[in-house]
Amino acid sequence: MPIFQTLSWMRTPMQFMEECQARHGDFFTIRFAGLHRAIVIVADPTAIREVFASDHDAMHAGEANIFLGPFLGKHSLILLDGKPHARHRKLLMPPFHGERMQAYGREMIARTEAVIDDFPVGAPFPLHPSCRDVTLQIILRTVFGMEDEHERITLSQLLGEALDIVEDPVLLMPFFQVDLGRLTKWGRYRHLAGQVDALLLGQIERRRSQGTKGRSDILSMLLDARDENGAPMSDEELRDELITLLVAGHETTATALAWTFRWLLERRDVMTRLRAEAIENDAIGVPERIAKLDLLDATIKEALRLQPIIPLVGRVLKEPLTLGGFELPVDTMVAPSIYLVHRRPGLYPQPRTFDPDRFLAFRPSPTEFFPFGGGIRKCIGMSFALYEMKMVLTTILARTEMRLAPGASVKVKRRAITLAPPEGLPVVVTSKRTTHPRAA
Numbered sequence: 224m225p226i227f228q229t230l231s232w233m234r235t236p237m238q239f240m241e242e243c244q245a246r247h248g249d250f251f252t253i254r255f256a257g258l259h260r261a262i263v264i265v266a267d268p269t270a271i272r273e274v275f276a277s278d279h280d281a282m283h284a285g286e287a288n289i290f291l292g293p294f295l296g297k298h299s300l301i302l303l304d305g306k307p308h309a310r311h312r313k314l315l316m317p318p319f320h321g322e323r324m325q326a327y328g329r330e331m332i333a334r335t336e337a338v339i340d341d342f343p344v345g346a347p348f349p350l351h352p353s354c355r356d357v358t359l360q361i362i363l364r365t366v367f368g369m370e371d372e373h374e375r376i377t378l379s380q381l382l383g384e385a386l387d388i389v390e391d392p393v394l395l396m397p398f399f400q401v402d403l404g405r406l407t408k409w410g411r412y413r414h415l416a417g418q419v420d421a422l423l424l425g426q427i428e429r430r431r432s433q434g435t436k437g438r439s440d441i442l443s444m445l446l447d448a449r450d451e452n453g454a455p456m457s458d459e460e461l462r463d464e465l466i467t468l469l470v471a472g473h474e475t476t477a478t479a480l481a482w483t484f485r486w487l488l489e490r491r492d493v494m495t496r497l498r499a500e501a502i503e504n505d506a507i508g509v510p511e512r513i514a515k516l517d518l519l520d521a522t523i524k525e526a527l528r529l530q531p532i533i534p535l536v537g538r539v540l541k542e543p544l545t546l547g548g549f550e551l552p553v554d555t556m557v558a559p560s561i562y563l564v565h566r567r568p569g570l571y572p573q574p575r576t577f578d579p580d581r582f583l584a585f586r587p588s589p590t591e592f593f594p595f596g597g598g599i600r601k602c603i604g605m606s607f608a609l610y611e612m613k614m615v616l617t618t619i620l621a622r623t624e625m626r627l628a629p630g631a632s633v634k635v636k637r638r639a640i641t642l643a644p645p646e647g648l649p650v651v652v653t654s655k656r657t658t659h660p661r662a663a
Contacts, residue, residue, distance in 0.1 A: 225254040233392050236534055236642070237562060237635060240264065244563055250547045257396060262556045263549075264535065266563035268570075268590040270547045274538055274557055275590060275598030279305045281544075284600040287537030287556055290395050291640075294416075295470065296463030300603070312603065314448045314456060315464060318441040319603050324610040326439055327365045328510025331614035334360045339622050342652045347628035349647025351481040355383070357615055358473035358480070366468050367426060368440025378422050382469060385415040390638040423462050441468070468604070475532045476608045478643045480615055483526035485644050486577040488627045493579055497522060498620055507621045513613050521582035523612050527594040529577055532641050534562040536596045561593060624654045 231239040232255065243251045249267040265271055274282065285304040292302055300311045338357045342348070359379055363369045369378070388408050393399045402410040426442070435443035442465065449455055456464070487494055496518055506512035513519070535558045544551045551557065566574040570591050571581065595602040602608075619625075628649035636645040 225256045228253050229256040233637065240534065240560060240563055250549060257398060260539070260554050260556050262537070262558050263551060264558050264560050265546065266560045267547060268564055268588065271559040271564065271590040273546060274559055277538070277598065279308065279599065281542050282538035282557070283541055284536070284538050286539040293400060294389065295467045298460040298463035299467040300464060301467060301471070310450050311460070311464065314445065314450060315603055317448070318444045319607050324514070324606060325511055328610065328614055330364050331361050331611050332508060332510065332618050334364070335615045335618040339619060339655065342623065342655060344652050344655055347649045347651050350484055350650045351477065351644060351647040354477035354480040355473065358477040358611065361611060362469055362473045366441040366465070366472065368438055368442060374422065378419065381415050381419050381422070385412055385419065386470070386474060388412045388415070392637045392639060395639065419466070420462065423465050424458060427458050427461050472604055472607070475641060476611055478532050478638070478641050479527060479608070480612055481644050481648045482530040483523060483612070483616060484650070485633070485648055486526055486529060487522065488625060488650065490577060493522060494620060501617050501621060507617060510614060513617045514610060516613070517583060518579060519613055519617060522579040523609060523616070524582045524592070525577060525579040528565045528571065528592060530642070531561040531565060531594045534642065535560045536600070564591060622656045623652050625650050625652050
């Protein structure tokens with residue numbers, strides 16, 4: 224029944240998908256309460272290749288994400304389909320090109336250093352909020368170029384409070400989006416979201432009036448961007464894309480970092496090798512060298528494999544499709560399961576084991592490893608997120624000795640649409656270095 228499937232999905236999504244796969248195989252249908260269309264979960268890489276190869280007209284990913292509209296706005300790239308999606312993607316892509324990442328690397332390291340300075344020594348504290356602080360401060364500086372400290376603090380606080388409210392997944396359902404002022408969670412969220420909107424629109428207006436000459440932040444580049452007809456993005460379009468970058472660009476990366484530490488802190492041997500790799504390559508504090516570290520890259524990929532931040536991606540069929548021998552009608556949602564594919568024993572031996580070395584010898588295809596989605600809908604922030612994770616992870620490992628706090632759980636907690644470690648991942652920093660270790 225839809226209500227029981229909905230509750231299982233909300234409470235234990237990983238276990239629910241594994242049980243369905245064990246019972247029905249690599250293709251199974253689920254139904255959620257309040258959603259009129261069926262959702263066909265796909266865990267077969269060959270079939271997923273066909274899904275990712277489809278064009279804008281055959282499948283709509285934006286329509287599959289429509290439940291995010293009240294949070295991100297109707298102009299968000301995540302919610303667009305067809306020509307509007309192609310237009311926005313073309314405008315948004317240049318600032319996230321891999322070659323631009325080096326310009327942001329030193330800022331990423333500097334923000335990480337500042338957060339490390341606040342780590343307590345010898346007492347348990349939750350690491351996930353610290354990761355969120357790092358990634359949010361990076362976004363505010365690299366995306367917005369925010370130089371006013373008061374504005375940065377205000378926006379950070381408002382956004383943090385808003386995200387803490389909507390971490391409850393039931394607020395993704397329209398039935399619970401009832402605004403009775405401060406009496407309801409949704410009312411409190413809408414009040415905070417309105418203040419965030421005002422700050423963002425004020426930032427856009429100020430930047431338009433001041434000009435973008437000499438600036439390298441992403442907002443300035445988006446203000447200068449023009450489509451094939453020479454038209455710029457409107458204030459409303461910019462606002463929706465900026466809130467998308469703010470939310471998706473820091474929350475997901477912070478959660479991925481927390482999971483990486485969760486697994487690493489049980490593998491002291493890998494941590495020792497990561498430090499040695501950075502020191503031997505004289506990479507600590509040097510973004511362009513950190514970015515080229517092979518074991519670091521493999522470690523991050525393995526963490527994303529073992530614990531993807533989002534368990535699946537969706538496409539709504541606009542044409543009938545035969546997939547895996549099944550006839551699927553128009554309006555069916557097809558959902559490749561990142562989680563199930565990443566745990567296929569035939570692709571990843573001992574799939575529940577954290578083993579970064581597997582990515583030193585194995586190069587999976589785009590339908591065997593796709594933590595950022597695939598096809599024309601692959602996340603445009605993928606290069607930025609991976610680069611950021613490398614900067615943050617290396618800097619923290621270089622300056623701290625850390626262990627999991629007693630009783631730290633490996634269970635999954637839903638935080639809105641993301642899957643995060645419970646209790647913020649309690650850790651204990653046993654020592655901090657004031658300077659980086661260097662190669663002898």
